[in-house]
Each structure stands twice: as structure tokens, then as C-alpha cells.
Amino acid sequence: MSKFEFPKSIASRPVWGTLEPRQGEHHLMIADAEGAEAVLDIATPDLMAKTHLIYIPKGTDYVERLQALNPAQFYEGPSYEAALQRIRRVLEDAHMGLQVYLTGTEGMMGQAMNEVMTVGLPHTAIQTEHRGSAARRMQCVHCKGITEDVEVDPFVCSHCGLNLFVRDHYSRRLAAYQGVRVDAEDHGNLPEPKGIYE
Amino acid sequence: MTIQFNDESFRDDYTFHNSDWAIKRFPFPFHEDSYMYSVNMEQHKGGPEGSVYEMRFDVDEHYVSEMKDRALVLDQDPLRCQSLPHMTLAGWDLLELIMVSKSEDYPDLFELHRNGNQWRWINKPMGIDHSFTFMDETTLPYGPMEYITRQAQGDFVVLDQRDEMLWMDAGMVTTQADWSLDFDIGMNFFEWHAPVPKAHEMGIFKRALKFLLNIQQGAPARRLNWTMTVNPLLDTSPENYHQWGIQKTTLTPENIGHKQHLRVELQTFFRLPRSNALVFPIRCYLCSFQDLMTAPKWGRRLHRVIRDLPDELATYKGFIDNRPMMLDYLSQFDDGLPTSAGVWPDLETEPPLAK
Numbered sequence A: 001m002s003k004f005e006f007p008k009s010i011a012s013r014p015v016w017g018t019l020e021p022r023q024g025e026h027h028l029m030i031a032d033a034e035g036a037e038a039v040l041d042i043a044t045p046d047l048m049a050k051t052h053l054i055y056i057p058k059g060t061d062y063v064e065r066l067q068a069l070n071p072a073q074f075y076e077g078p079s080y081e082a083a084l085q086r087i088r089r090v091l092e093d094a095h096m097g098l099q100v101y102l103t104g105t106e107g108m109m110g111q112a113m114n115e116v117m118t119v120g121l122p123h124t125a126i127q128t129e130h131r132g133s134a135a136r137r138m139q140c141v142h143c144k145g146i147t148e149d150v151e152v153d154p155f156v157c158s159h160c161g162l163n164l165f166v167r168d169h170y171s172r173r174l175a176a177y178q179g180v181r182v183d184a185e186d187h188g189n190l191p192e193p194k195g196i197y198e
Numbered sequence B: 001m002t003i004q005f006n007d008e009s010f011r012d013d014y015t016f017h018n019s020d021w022a023i024k025r026f027p028f029p030f031h032e033d034s035y036m037y038s039v040n041m042e043q044h045k046g047g048p049e050g051s052v053y054e055m056r057f058d059v060d061e062h063y064v065s066e067m068k069d070r071a072l073v074l075d076q077d078p079l080r081c082q083s084l085p086h087m088t089l090a091g092w093d094l095l096e097l098i099m100v101s102k103s104e105d106y107p108d109l110f111e112l113h114r115n116g117n118q119w120r121w122i123n124k125p126m127g128i129d130h131s132f133t134f135m136d137e138t139t140l141p142y143g144p145m146e147y148i149t150r151q152a153q154g155d156f157v158v159l160d161q162r163d164e165m166l167w168m169d170a171g172m173v174t175t176q177a178d179w180s181l182d183f184d185i186g187m188n189f190f191e192w193h194a195p196v197p198k199a200h201e202m203g204i205f206k207r208a209l210k211f212l213l214n215i216q217q218g219a220p221a222r223r224l225n226w227t228m229t230v231n232p233l234l235d236t237s238p239e240n241y242h243q244w245g246i247q248k249t250t251l252t253p254e255n256i257g258h259k260q261h262l263r264v265e266l267q268t269f270f271r272l273p274r275s276n277a278l279v280f281p282i283r284c285y286l287c288s289f290q291d292l293m294t295a296p297k298w299g300r301r302l303h304r305v306i307r308d309l310p311d312e313l314a315t316y317k318g319f320i321d322n323r324p325m326m327l328d329y330l331s332q333f334d335d336g337l338p339t340s341a342g343v344w345p346d347l348e349t350e351p352p353l354a355k
């Protein structure tokens, strides 16, 4: 089961939708990991024939099934960072009417969303659907370093090494949640890490 | 009156102090014996002589030292001052607003001489005499917003207004009550307020936004907000919380009177003329518990407000752990007598402590 029901949260937290096939001559799909399932769910031969699909497997094995959909263009990237230059290049040519589908982890969708907005596509042209891991992309408020795919709370900042708790406060600009030192008022007193939604 | 500027620190040895004058004019935020969030906004068109509400931008005895503290913060962390590219015009608007207001309101401290776009700005307390070309960034050492807010007390957030919404697109934020400009920049009104408890459900932010969107040039508004700070630390930033958070645990029954500070923000809202942006100055005033207790009415009232404040607010404001110790201290100053309505200390008319 790749669909996760996020609990109700605060107003800065992103709300993800459910992909639907749209009309249009040009479609760009960016998916990572279990996002592949959302693509498989909406794929039709007609839609895929007009779709550029960019996919980052993150250790999953959906690639063959996605290729079997015969997308107009298919690219498999080893990481979001590696795929980024290509995403930017594709968006450079994006014209009004391009339909964008983002699906998979929050970290990828948040970052890709910023790329799409930067080239001036209206947010009505962008659909999202969360699938797979509910891990978070976290910014350490102290050192500003980003730690990807954080699954537990508290966690260790991969840059400065402080133990951070996971806030729900989310910045779309950074595509990240905020991490704050958990033992700031009692140095060394670290709660046992738990899954973020446990 | 001429202001004697204090030489004081807001960190390390904490030599910050309020004169009797500063205590009497402290913007005590509670107009009654209890507190809950509300859309507490009014016109900002002056106030009683000598009060913090009188001038458009209040200047007080802490001015010069606060500006030194700001410079220190910016040296260590330039991200405390940021402006998205489309906000430069609003920065010029803000520079003009502050220079014009201060030179008119405090002619003995500030002078502005304008000849077309050739401006000369004199800031006597800070020893600045600077000629520059208005709207020409190359003639200033910093961007216009940074230049002028290095010379104005309080934080400044500049909001772009588009799609019936306010966007936090620029700011100078070094005296904040634990929120990060670097994290919040680019957010809209509802997003940056997301962590606040209760107020969303109460509909406060919807109504407040409507009010703000309609603020007109020349008709500024204001409100007060408050929290608690241990030690007179101006820079209670999330960025440095890993260092200052521990100070909250240094309160003892012996030191609480001078260590625990009520932190009040005088927040004002001005529409800017060219950019149609809104500027939100957040001016921070600190007063120790022991200084507040010199006004018997404030002593009685602060005890009742803190005692009855909902846990969610005390938690959000970060003093839930210290509340019992605060109440032990404050209860000594509450004799149960009624208090007069309104925020003023009413020193002449309120009875002395009967305890």
C-alpha cells in the first residue's frame, strides 16, 4: 500500500492531491520511488504517447513497467540532484498548456514544484500525488543544512551533528520542514527517536 | 526632551537596563486581568505625550546600543536581512518613510535635506552624515532597506501585496520572538502564522488579513503582542536557540525578579506609496519583572494574566516550564484588589500594594 493518509496539520504544510489524466498536447511527469504507481494508475497509451517521464527509482524496481507504458520520452535518473539539470532544460522549453504531474516523496515534489513555478507555469497546470515514504526533507534552522529523507524524530543533522526535532512548519521556497535542536533547554537529554507519524 | 542613550548590552554580561522614564512608558500589553488572542488593531495616529505610541517610529534610550547589537547579529549571520529581487522599490519607500518620519518627529536627532533626488541624511546619535541619490543603490553602502533598518530600532518585515494576499518578501529580523525570516521568506500570511495555536480556528487571521489588505497610505495601524524572555536577550532567534535555550533554565526564585523579562512588541503597519507594499515594523520592548512591579496595578494584573493563561499559549510562548516559578514570584504582588481598566500604570490613582 503506497498511499499514506497524512494527519491534519498546520497551514504551512503542503497538501498533496491525486493525479488525473488531463487534456493537452504536452505532458511532463516527474516521479520518484513509489510515485511510479501513481503514474501506472493514470497511464493510457494516448496520454503516454505525449508524455516525457522523468523517473528516479530510489532503489525500487518499477522501471521496466514504466518503460512498458511507451512514454514519448523516458529518463531514469540516479538521484533528484542528478536529474535536476535535465528537468530545468525540459522546463526551459515548456510552453503554456504543458501539464505537469509530480508524484512520489514530498522532498522531490516540493523541489520540482519550485522548478516548475520558476519558469512561470501556473499552479493550476501542476498536479501532485504523494506515494511511498512519508520521510521528510529537513532544514536545520541552526546551520541551514538540508538532511534528506528523514524518517525519525528526533534525528541528527547531517551537517552540524545537532539532534533536531521535526517540526510541521514547512517552507515551499526551501521545499523543507524545519528542524530545531531538541535538547536546547537540557543539553544531552535526547528522547528516543520515533517514526515521524508514530 | 533630550534622550540619554544607554551604553548597554543585550547579550553576555547583559548590562541592559530601563530608566524610570522607560519603565513608566513601557507598553504594558494587558488592558484587563486576562488575555486571549484577538484582532487587537487600532489606528496608529499618535498617543499620549511621551508614550511609545506618540511618534511614528519611537526612539528611546536603547537606540544606539540596539543598533550595535543588530550590527553584531548581521556580522555573524547575514541571512537575517533578506529581500527578494522584486522588493527593492519597497526598500526605497521604507527608507523614505523612516527618514521623513524621524526627521519630522525628532528634529534634534535626525535631519533630512532633500534637493530633488540628492538627499542628505544626518543621524546624530549614530554619528552618520551621508549624502546619496534617492533611488540609486550605488550611492548607499547597503540596499535601501538594510541601510535604513540598521538605523531603526525593531525588526521590519516588508510584505508584497498580490492576489488579495500578503507575502513576506523582505525583512530585517534580529530581535524576533523565535521565528526565522530565512525560513519564512516567501510565505503568505496564513503560512507564516501556521505555528500559532488557536488563532486560526478563532478566525483571527482571516479577519486580520482583511484589515491589513485595506490599510491606506497615511493611515497606519498598530497592535501589541507579547511573550517572555529570560535575560534581556534581543536576539531570541531560532538560528541561535541551540545556544540561548539553556538560559531559560537559569531562573531561580532569587534571580527571577531581574532575569525574567516581559517582552512586548509594538507592531505597526504602514502602506508604502510607490510599491503598494505593506511594512510591518515590530518594535521590541523589554522590562524585568522587578521593574514592572513598581507599578502596583501592573503587578496585580500580570499575576492574574499569567496564572489564567491557557496552557497552549504558555507552551507556544515558551514559558510553560517556568510558569510555576513566575507565579510564586508574581503572587507576592497581587493583593486581590481590583484593577482599573486600560493599559496605563495609573500610578497616582491605583492603591499601593496592601500586603
Ligand code: HEM
Pocket (backbone or CB within 6 Å): B037, B038, B039, B040, B157, B159, B166, B168, B177, B178, B179, B180, B184, B192, B193, B194, B195, B196, B199, B204, B205, B208, B209, B212, B223, B225, B226, B227, B280, B313, B316, B317
Ligand atoms: C503582516 C504583518 C504580520 C507579520 C509579518 C506577522 C508575523 C508573525 C510571525 C513571524 C509570527 C511567529 C509565528 C511562528 O511561531 O513562527 C507571528 C505570530 C503571531 N501573529 Fe503575526 N504577523 C503579522 C500580522 C499579524 C496581525 C495583524 C495579527 C492580528 C491578530 C497577528 C497575530 C499574531 C499572533 C496572535 C501571533 C502569535 C504570537 C504569540 O502568541 O506570541 N499577526 N506573526
